[in-house]
Amino acid sequence: MSDVPFKNPGWAGNTGEFELSEDEVRGKDFVGERPKHAGHASGSATMPYMLPEKNPDAPLFEGEYQERFEKILTRYPDKQAALLPALGLAQELRGYVSPASMDRVAELLDLSPAYVRGVATFYTMYNKRPVGRYLVQVCTNISCSLCGADEVFDAFLSQTDTEPGATSSDGNFTVIEAECLAGCGFPTCVQINSEYFENVTPDEVPKILEHLKSRNTG
Amino acid sequence: MAYPYVSDREVRVLSKYFGDPKQRRIDTYVERGGYGALKKALGMGPGEVVDVVKASGLRGRGGAGFPTGVKWSFMPKDTGKPHYLICNADESEPGTFKDRELIRWDPHQLIEGCLIGAHAMGAQHVYIYCRGEFFETTQVLAKALEDAYAKGYAGKDIFGSGKDIDVTIHLGAGAYICGEETGLMNSLEGRRGQPRIKPPFPAAVGAFGMPSTINNVETLSAIPHILTNGGDWYRQWGTEKSPGTKLFCVSGHVNKPGNYELPLGFPLIELIEDVCGGMRGGKALKAVIPGGSSVPIINAEETRACMLDYEGCVAVGTMLGCASVIVMDETTDIVKQVRRMVDFYAHESCGQCTPCREGSAWTAKMMKRIEVGRGTEEDLDTLMEVTQQMVGTTICVLSDSVAAPVQSSINKFRDEYLALIRRGERVGAA
Numbered sequence: 001m002s003d004v005p006f007k008n009p010g011w012a013g014n015t016g017e018f019e020l021s022e023d024e025v026r027g028k029d030f031v032g033e034r035p036k037h038a039g040h041a042s043g044s045a046t047m048p049y050m051l052p053e054k055n056p057d058a059p060l061f062e063g064e065y066q067e068r069f070e071k072i073l074t075r076y077p078d079k080q081a082a083l084l085p086a087l088g089l090a091q092e093l094r095g096y097v098s099p100a101s102m103d104r105v106a107e108l109l110d111l112s113p114a115y116v117r118g119v120a121t122f123y124t125m126y127n128k129r130p131v132g133r134y135l136v137q138v139c140t141n142i143s144c145s146l147c148g149a150d151e152v153f154d155a156f157l158s159q160t161d162t163e164p165g166a167t168s169s170d171g172n173f174t175v176i177e178a179e180c181l182a183g184c185g186f187p188t189c190v191q192i193n194s195e196y197f198e199n200v201t202p203d204e205v206p207k208i209l210e211h212l213k214s215r216n217t218g
Numbered sequence: 219m220a221y222p223y224v225s226d227r228e229v230r231v232l233s234k235y236f237g238d239p240k241q242r243r244i245d246t247y248v249e250r251g252g253y254g255a256l257k258k259a260l261g262m263g264p265g266e267v268v269d270v271v272k273a274s275g276l277r278g279r280g281g282a283g284f285p286t287g288v289k290w291s292f293m294p295k296d297t298g299k300p301h302y303l304i305c306n307a308d309e310s311e312p313g314t315f316k317d318r319e320l321i322r323w324d325p326h327q328l329i330e331g332c333l334i335g336a337h338a339m340g341a342q343h344v345y346i347y348c349r350g351e352f353f354e355t356t357q358v359l360a361k362a363l364e365d366a367y368a369k370g371y372a373g374k375d376i377f378g379s380g381k382d383i384d385v386t387i388h389l390g391a392g393a394y395i396c397g398e399e400t401g402l403m404n405s406l407e408g409r410r411g412q413p414r415i416k417p418p419f420p421a422a423v424g425a426f427g428m429p430s431t432i433n434n435v436e437t438l439s440a441i442p443h444i445l446t447n448g449g450d451w452y453r454q455w456g457t458e459k460s461p462g463t464k465l466f467c468v469s470g471h472v473n474k475p476g477n478y479e480l481p482l483g484f485p486l487i488e489l490i491e492d493v494c495g496g497m498r499g500g501k502a503l504k505a506v507i508p509g510g511s512s513v514p515i516i517n518a519e520e521t522r523a524c525m526l527d528y529e530g531c532v533a534v535g536t537m538l539g540c541a542s543v544i545v546m547d548e549t550t551d552i553v554k555q556v557r558r559m560v561d562f563y564a565h566e567s568c569g570q571c572t573p574c575r576e577g578s579a580w581t582a583k584m585m586k587r588i589e590v591g592r593g594t595e596e597d598l599d600t601l602m603e604v605t606q607q608m609v610g611t612t613i614c615v616l617s618d619s620v621a622a623p624v625q626s627s628i629n630k631f632r633d634e635y636l637a638l639i640r641r642g643e644r645v646g647a648a
């Protein structure tokens with residue numbers, strides 16, 4: 001069973017009958033630890049995600065990441081289609097997508113740097129500047145807003161002592177507002193790095209932050 | 219162990235195994251009859267599969283409600299070109315949270331539906347385009363897909379039929395507009411997710427310039443059940459024009475929000491009062507958005523008259539959309555919520571078409587002005603006029619989605635706008 005100190009991490013809530021562990025709800029018991037080279041090529045583009053540990057100077061790409069990048073290329077009829085997954089890979093390694101990262105990806109895919117810049121800036125999930133170990137995205141769209149998302153957002157800001165989009169002085173947290181995360185029935189929905197936390201209320205925010213600080217994975 | 223939100227009014231076909239982690243495992247899925255529909259379909263001609271889907275009357279679950287079998291029949295035959303089936307899992311319409319549940323609780327149901335669809339349309343490759351935020355969800359899907367490949371249900375020579383069908387999961391990167399089918403195709407190709415002018419339609423010139431069809435997760439998840447049991451079986455639920463079951467995503471001020479699978483044609487008021495346990499805190503109902511934030515708001519009276527099928531929603535001046543029912547009680551600040559929706563659309567406008575790019579930005583500014591008490595009554599007329607110019611004047615319907623909440627809320631809740639304007643006048647804010 002889950003040893004998580006708060007009531008409803010990443011699932012539909014504290015509803016009595018529903019006695020699954022956090023791992024069972026998230027599917028981690030089923031997925032296990034996916035290899036960095038991503039296993040079967042069919043899922044090679046599914047792994048760009050936010051990790052707590054980032055290395056802004058990580059090479060694009062080598063080792064298992066190079067293997068993953070090559071697998072991605074096999075799944076599309078042309079190289080350009082690998083652009084979104086490749087930018088995601090760069091972000092997974094470096095934590096954000098800098099102009100230098102964009103240029104490198106452009107080179108790898110035979111695209112012009114200007115084209116890659118145009119695409120990368122269209123999508124909000126590519127961080128254009130460094131973020132904290134944990135990127136906290138609070139949905140404040142209608143369904144969550146109806147159920148108090150603004151207070152949850154404020155609680156994250158005050159508990160981490162940051163302004164929206166800024167990184168806390170200990171380097172741990174960057175808190176931003178997000179558009180609908182598709183967890184509307186379980187408000188407020190918060191995405192922290194790659195995980196969803198649902199049914200979050202302001203008084204649970206300190207517990208969630210402690211929980212994150214106390215572990216090393218994202 | 220029961221899924222947290224269940225009701226005895228439900229007909230659980232697609233959502234039968236929600237809350238059961240064993241269903242993700244391929245052995246359990248197969249024991250429960252899984253991949254039987256794929257085997258059956260591969261023994262049939264593509265045209266026969268399309269006919270079964272046509273007979274079921276299944277309509278696209280992504281919002282538009284176009285008949286799926288008819289859509290499939292638009293795909294050309296014997297072109298010698300690659301054909302693509304794309305599954306739209308870019309679920310991002312505010313209020314909608316069904317696709318994530320369908321994928322993470324029953325990933326094989328979707329994979330099987332994709333493979334059957336690919337066979338029916340002569341597609342050699344299926345792309346499942348998931349929104350980028352769904353990291354946990356896509357890990358479940360990726361593992362399930364890996365298992366399907368290992369068992370030979372995907373990939374080369376499936377069930378010895380000689381058919382090769384590949385499936386690839388693709389992740390978006392945070393853009394609402396990529397849920398629009400041509401925007402999605404551009405995004406899949408590594409472009410900005412800006413919608414394309416139609417025609418040409420995707421069945422003629424789609425992803426990578428090849429014939430393509432895009433179906434929603436829920437649509438494709440229904441396919442294995444329809445293939446196994448037949449079109450008539452599916453028609454036992456729902457109405458003549460809207461057959462079958464549908465997942466209703468209920469959010470907002472009800473006691474038990476969640477996903478409920480119900481026959482189409484279900485009365486909206488019973489969904490709120492019975493299935494969802496009534497209004498939170500026993501408060502009075504003020505308004506409902508029955509189909510996600512892009513459809514017109516209805517008031518309490520219209521809610522009581524609304525039947526949840528494609529036609530029933532149109533009858534009360536709104537749309538079923540993707541059946542994302544957002545419920546608002548008497549404490550709701552309608553102006554604030556509409557402003558929040560408009561902010562969203564202004565942020566997500568792709569910027570191609572002037573009426574949308576400029577209109578959504580100006581609408582957002584005017585809404586904010588009214589919300590803080592600096593509006594005037596003339597602003598309401600201007601809002602109506604501006605949003606009217608945003609309807610039907612752009613490549614896609616994002617622009618129309620701004621007009622829907624603004625116009626319907628001004629028409630139905632004008633007093634709330636006026637109260638804010640009057641209060642501002644009294645304190646001299648203007």
